[in-house]
């Protein structure tokens with residue numbers, strides 16, 4: 001698999017299917033546009049799938065798990081060993097998102113793309129690019145080749161889920177230190193000062209937050225990532241989880257499957273994918289606005305608006321899984337609700 005060849009397969013979403021869906025919504029026996037963003041999502045998914053007639057039956061959550069060398073700089077409240085523990089808990093239904101996924105009927109696929117130690121029962125070792133990244137305040141987090149391998153793994157995993165019959169993919173990640181790498185990536189790509197886009201992650205003291213901002217400044221100064229080259233940014237100041245997820249977003253566009261963005265880290269990956277191939281945004285769906293300070297900022301840069309805003313900052317795919325039932329409800333009304341004629345109501349006129 002070659003990244004350039006894969007990217008050439010990406011086309012914008014299908015306008016005709018979107019137009020048909022938009023037209024049908026106007027005949028559904030309810031006040032026009034009253035399901036708001038859900039109606040738009042149903043229209044956008046039609047464009048992604050290239051048909052106005054579809055269902056969201058099989059739902060998957062892909063969780064990219066990886067460690068980050070920058071943790072050595074004291075930028076996190078917990079040690080990096082937590083990454084492996086939570087990763088293993090995904091396979092035992094003992095993590096928060098696995099309980100949420102059970103409620104939503106979403107199948108969970110944890111992927112060890114770069115956890116520092118070997119983890120049990122997680123998708124095969126073939127996906128592990130490295131045992132964590134290097135400390136970006138001292139050297140590039142990874143080589144360009146490693147970043148590209150992680151992106152290609154993300155693409156490949158989407159292809160495998162398509163073969164298994166999945167209709168929609170939620171994204172998630174687990175990696176102590178990945179809010180530091182995400183803030184670094186976002187600060188470079190959006191040309192923002194690190195202080196504006198950096199928060200407390202999974203809980204950090206005010207002193208720790210200062211160290212985190214300093215570490216990002218140091219890493220960006222030392223590695224000088226090229227803001228015009230998202231793969232360079234990923235390699236120098238990103239992480240294997242972010243690179244893998246960027247691949248998942250690109251994979252959605254290649255295989256015509258909607259991919260749901262989760263929180264801040266997942267949004268940073270979506271931004272990288274959008275910079276690598278702008279048409280990939282057509283295949284992304286937002287979920288929630290993360291409580292990290294730049295959560296909303298990244299969605300805005302992507303031209304997307306969150307469905308829910310409830311102060312979440314858990315990651316793992318929790319926000320993406322939370323909106324799946326909402327999306328299914330939108331599709332259900334679109335497919336099964338009677339038209340004005342069928343429910344004996346005279347059709348409303350669209351206000352001019």
Ligand SMILES: O=C(O)c1ccc[n+]([C@@H]2O[C@H](COP(=O)([O-])O)[C@@H](O)[C@H]2O)c1
Pocket residue numbers: 075076077173174175176177178179180200201202203204262263264265266290291292295312313314315316
């Ligand atoms: O998704 C988010 O918006 C989010 C915001 C803050 C923290 N997290 C989760 O917390 C971990 C990263 O936090 P930290 O402080 O170790 O960088 C990582 O495993 C993420 O899943 C996730």
Ligand SMILES: Cc1cc2nc[nH]c2cc1C
Pocket residue numbers: 078082086174175202314315316
């Ligand atoms: C316990 C724990 C669970 C997490 N899930 C996602 N990030 C996390 C960070 C910690 C510390």
